[in-house]
Amino acid sequence: MDTSIDQAVSPARIIDGKAFAAGLRARVAKHVAALSQDHNLQPGLAVVLVGEDPASAVYVRNKAQQTVEVGMQSFEHRLPADTSEADLVALIRKLNDDPTVHGILVQLPLPKHLDSDLVIRTISPEKDVDGFHTTNVGLLWTGQDALVPCTPLGCRMLLRDQLGSLSGRNALVIGRSNIVGKPMAGLLLEDGCTVTVAHSRTDDLAEKCSRADIVVVAVGRPEMVPGEWIKPGAVVIDVGINRVEKDGKGRLVGDVEFAGASARAGAITPVPGGVGPMTIACLLANTVTACCRMNGLPAPADLT
Numbered sequence: 001m002d003t004s005i006d007q008a009v010s011p012a013r014i015i016d017g018k019a020f021a022a023g024l025r026a027r028v029a030k031h032v033a034a035l036s037q038d039h040n041l042q043p044g045l046a047v048v049l050v051g052e053d054p055a056s057a058v059y060v061r062n063k064a065q066q067t068v069e070v071g072m073q074s075f076e077h078r079l080p081a082d083t084s085e086a087d088l089v090a091l092i093r094k095l096n097d098d099p100t101v102h103g104i105l106v107q108l109p110l111p112k113h114l115d116s117d118l119v120i121r122t123i124s125p126e127k128d129v130d131g132f133h134t135t136n137v138g139l140l141w142t143g144q145d146a147l148v149p150c151t152p153l154g155c156r157m158l159l160r161d162q163l164g165s166l167s168g169r170n171a172l173v174i175g176r177s178n179i180v181g182k183p184m185a186g187l188l189l190e191d192g193c194t195v196t197v198a199h200s201r202t203d204d205l206a207e208k209c210s211r212a213d214i215v216v217v218a219v220g221r222p223e224m225v226p227g228e229w230i231k232p233g234a235v236v237i238d239v240g241i242n243r244v245e246k247d248g249k250g251r252l253v254g255d256v257e258f259a260g261a262s263a264r265a266g267a268i269t270p271v272p273g274g275v276g277p278m279t280i281a282c283l284l285a286n287t288v289t290a291c292c293r294m295n296g297l298p299a300p301a302d303l304t
């Protein structure tokens with residue numbers, strides 16, 4: 001009996017990142033309560049927003065709300081778009097020295113007159129809950145305890161939940177940013193994947209995609225991966241959140257052509273409701289991890 005057609009059309013599991021993120025936040029809340037009970041500690045997260053970008057403002061508000069919901073302290077610093085580098089650096093130094101602050105996030109991108117590399121270097125590595133400081137990058141790539149960038153950390157949690165062990169799987173990461181692609185590759189390598197990192201100059205991306213058991217796409221180009229590139233049964237993680245006009249209405253699409261890919265994949269993240277909610281939940285998880293390490297306590301194993 002030929003079942004190949006049935007297999008080809010059997011739809012993918014839709015990975016519910018929103019529900020997984022809610023579960024992760026519940027674990028964070030439990031650890032926050034225990035830190036308060038047993039150690040009289042309350043993790044605190046400071047978010048710094050420079051300028052008035054409306055999308056960033058919404059995102060920062062969501063973060064602050066969720067931070068408070070899990071029982072942590074939230075500090076919001078909104079600075080005008082024309083803030084000088086000296087003033088921003090002075091604020092970060094103040095937050096570095098503040099014992100009630102365990103995590104510092106400076107919302108990116110920064111206005112063009114500010115050097116984001118310099119700004120990130122100013123954040124104390126043990127409070128760098130974005131995992132962007134070169135100290136944390138080096139720790140990640142040498143297999144040591146790092147603070148790990150939130151989006152790839154969340155992607156790995158979803159992949160482990162789908163697949164169990166990732167060891168020996170062929171993983172394709174499309175995109176080579178410092179924020180997603182590169183740390184994603186490091187995390188998958190750490191878990192025993194054979195990792196290919198593709199980008200705008202990559203030759204024959206379709207062929208590379210067709211051999212991947214795991215595909216993580218973080219490019220920021222709407223539907224750049226057509227469904228027919230996906231290996232049947234593969235797990236597809238779509239990091240892209242692209243606002244597009246369709247039939248006169250604005251809507252969100254990922255970097256993967258969802259309809260086609262979900263007809264072939266074993267499992268796939270939707271946009272919205274996939275990776276996005278995991279990013280914020282991982283930021284809260286990293287703040288607990290940072291607070292524990294700063295106080296000589298073991299970091300909880302169920303937050304990574």
Ligand SMILES: Nc1nc(=O)c2c([nH]1)NC[C@@H]1CN(c3ccc(C(=O)N[C@@H](CCC(=O)O)C(=O)O)cc3)C=[N+]21
Nearest residue numbers: 105106107108109130150272273274275276277279280
């Ligand atoms: N220092 C820094 N760290 C960041 O982690 C960082 C940043 N800067 N700058 C901006 C980007 C963007 N980002 C998102 C996080 C969650 C959603 C999210 O929750 N999205 C929902 C809703 C999407 C919507 O409706 O717009 C979803 O995908 O379902 C989106 C985007 C973190 N970023």
Ligand SMILES: [Mg+2]
Nearest residue numbers: 175176199200
């Ligand atoms: Mg690129």
